[in-house]
Amino acid sequence: MTQALDTTHDDRGDEPPGPEEARSDARRPSAKVAAVPALIALAIFVGGIGVLGYPAELMLVLAGVLFAGFAVARGARFEQVVTGMGEKIKQxxxxxxxxxxxxxxxxxxxxxxxxxxxxxxxxxxxxxxxxxxxxxxxxxxxxxxxxxxxxxxxxxxxxxxxxxxxxxxxxxxxxxxxxxxxxxxxxxxxxxxxxxxxxxxxxxxxxxxxxxxxxxxxxxxxxxxxxxxxxxxxxxxxxxxxxxxxxxxxxxxxxxxxxxxxxxxxxxxxxxxxxxxxxxxxxxxxxxxxxxxxxxxxxxxxxxxxxxxxxxxxxxxxxxxxxxxxxxxxxxxxxxxxxxxTATFFVFAAFFFASGLEASKVLRSLLEPVVSRLRSTGGVVVTTLVSGFAIVSATSNALITYFLVRDLFGGAFARRRLHPVNLSRSMEDSATLTEVLMPWTVSGVFIATTLGVGNFEFLPWAVTNWAGFLFSAFIAVLAPVTGGFGIRRLGDADAHAHRQTTEDARA
Known part of the structure; x- marks a missing residue:
């Protein structure tokens, strides 16, 4: 389970941390700075795996080194990355x-x-x-x-x-x-x-x-x-x-x-x-x-x-x-x-990458400014779906993704009085369904190895997986036209029950 994200300092950018934070954690980069390693990592995946056909494990390790180096350069300790990797493997x-x-x-x-x-x-x-x-x-x-x-x-x-x-x-x-x-x-x-x-x-x-x-x-x-x-x-x-x-x-x-x-x-x-x-x-x-x-x-x-x-x-x-x-x-x-x-070694490579990404705070810096600008139900749900896909593709861990998505988008759903089942469904329609489609995720490697067919070969025919993602987006975007079909709103009783459930879960 991840710690709740600090959303009270979205305008902090490259503001230096306090002395204690500097010794133990990386400074959160601004969105512009965070975009640099993110784009390089994207080029590594698309170019290395998709175009050149290099081993996905090697590309994950290379991208992990990139983010780990970025985190260390901004005040983190490399031990944080290793410790984070160990925690993920334990889970x-x-x-x-x-x-x-x-x-x-x-x-x-x-x-x-x-x-x-x-x-x-x-x-x-x-x-x-x-x-x-x-x-x-x-x-x-x-x-x-x-x-x-x-x-x-x-x-x-x-x-x-x-x-x-x-x-x-x-x-x-x-x-x-x-x-x-x-x-x-x-x-x-x-x-x-x-x-x-x-x-x-x-x-x-x-x-x-x-x-x-x-x-x-x-x-x-x-x-x-x-x-x-x-x-x-x-x-x-x-x-x-x-x-x-x-x-x-x-x-x-x-x-x-x-x-x-x-x-x-x-x-x-x-x-x-x-x-x-x-x-x-x-x-x-x-x-x-x-x-x-x-x-x-x-x-x-x-x-x-x-x-x-x-x-x-x-x-x-x-x-x-x-x-x-x-x-x-x-x-x-x-x-x-x-x-x-092979699939087991892939787990270690994926979690090294995820640990470096988490320590760098790149993902949070890129997503939080977007969340703060969301106004419509369609925008909230579609951004949640895309973010869930991006996070699970980066972390290979749906359970970590759920709590990151909750921390990032839970407030946006609540402000629009959207029932929590809309958020949980968005998590499933993105993270649960799409992780297996990517050849650099743990589930993707397991299924491809077990069935003997490459991920991008079966992807067009895994209809339920990509169609669930699309139908979830369509229902949200078309809600103003359909009268909110498939979108559940919070009533007063629902809001009270939701607060109590959330408090119990976090306790």
Whole structure:
């Protein structure tokens, strides 16, 4: 949780701090001065990652050094950056452990035959023209029940990507549909940490927050379904394609022992999530069940199964020990603890950058003058959305973003008597939905690594994510014309309840 921003000194600019502040903190730069490192960092990201294709981790470290150097030059100590990084990693440790466990889950489910079974079922019952819609609907249901986008994408999503690869349909569209469904549930589930924390940060009731998000989530989801149906209609069931599917089915049947007992691992995840058990415990229990099934059903050795959970499953580990086609190799060679090392290193790089940015006070200096000039409801909401996207892209941490956005824009919402559910919805429609679309964020790296598709490849097809952002902006801008449709105002009772909720949350 971040400290509340000091909004009483917006005109201070480069005013020197007091002696105590000078020893421990950087002087806040004026907006003009802050714009210099911000533009350089933007050039590093756009030029380095987008144009030249340099590793995102290296660009994050380079931008972090830029902001850390800027902060030190203005009176901060480098230890502040390191300490800030440590605090962020401490907060993110549960997510990092879940990330590792997803790698273990994929490896163990593959060794057990669970993912091959799900792919086999999918190939037998799914018409290619409806694959994208079903990918969206399935992951939406799973993530709503479980409250985790990572969990649904890393389990059901991986199986759906296998179905798409076997059917030789677009992996980018399939990944976009998986991401859309996964983040639909992450956003709308009362079990989701982002849903709960955005409501807490804004001082809104959880279920009022979820109901208010329907104004933007329903049209975004309808648009997604229409897009997936239209794109899916172009997928013909050609004889060659059907022949490839039959070949994959035959090879799956001969390479694995496929039995309904292999559905136990995903059922453990579903049951544990519904019962609200700790995610790490649930994932560990599921992988343990998968290991046992691999030993009993597939007849694999313990060493082979442990190797699959650690370094990933390979065709050499197939129960039959036979040759595998290129299609089957692409399908089964995945997972393992080591497969998440890149994403984990990315977490450290992202948090080093975020710590340097926070110590430099550049973001606050750029945004606070803008906030003070906001007058209309549309302006407040749109600026909040854009700022939420910018902050989460810079910090890779939605929870930090919520409290920064609250501190920056909470007063602007209150002055216009906008109910806190408008603020919490803006947080979700910006930070929650858009973080995964950027290849330099933790969620973006995790999803791209897990699904095997680049962020900018699936971005156009993650319809729910970008459409939710746009519908949120449209509703706010059109409020004077629509009579405030989708915008909730504070009544006297609401204002009193909001003050009490905010005081309780901050206490």
């Amino acid at each position: 993110a440790l549960p997510a990092i452990l879940i990330l590792f466990m997803i790698g273990v889950i994929i490896g163990s489910w593959m060794a057990a035959g669970t993912i091959p079974l799900l792919v086999s079922y999918g190939l037998r019952v799914i018409d290619p023209s409806f694959l994208y819609v079903l990918a969206f609907a399935t992951t939406a249901v799973v993530s709503t029940f479980t409250g985790t986008s990572w969990g649904s994408a890393g389990t059901i999503g991986v199986a759906l990507m296998g179905v798409a690869a076997a059917m030789d349909v677009s992996l980018a569209v399939t990944a976009g549909a998986v991401v859309s469904g996964a983040y639909f549930g992450d956003k709308m589930s009362p079990l989701s940490d982002t849903t709960n924390m955005s409501a807490i940060a804004a001082g809104a009731n959880l279920y009022e927050h979820i109901r208010h998000m329907l104004y933007t989530t329903i049209p975004a989801s309808v648009l997604a379904v229409v897009v997936y149906l239209l794109v899916g209609r172009s997928l013909g069931g050609s004889d060659a394609q059907l022949g490839d599917v039959e070949a994959i089915l035959t090879e799956l049947d001969t390479s694995f022992v496929l039995t309904p007992w292999l559905l136990l691992p995903p059922l453990v995840v579903l049951a544990g999530s519904i019962l609200r058990k700790p995610p790490l415990v649930v994932l560990f229990a599921s992988s343990t069940v998968a290991v046992v099934l691999a030993l009993i059903v597939q007849g694999s050795s313990l060493g082979t199964v442990l190797a699959a959970t650690t370094s990933g499953f390979t065709t050499d580990m197939l129960p039959t020990g036979g040759e595998a086609s290129d299609a089957l190799t692409t399908l089964v060679e995945r997972g393992g603890l080591y497969s998440m090392y």
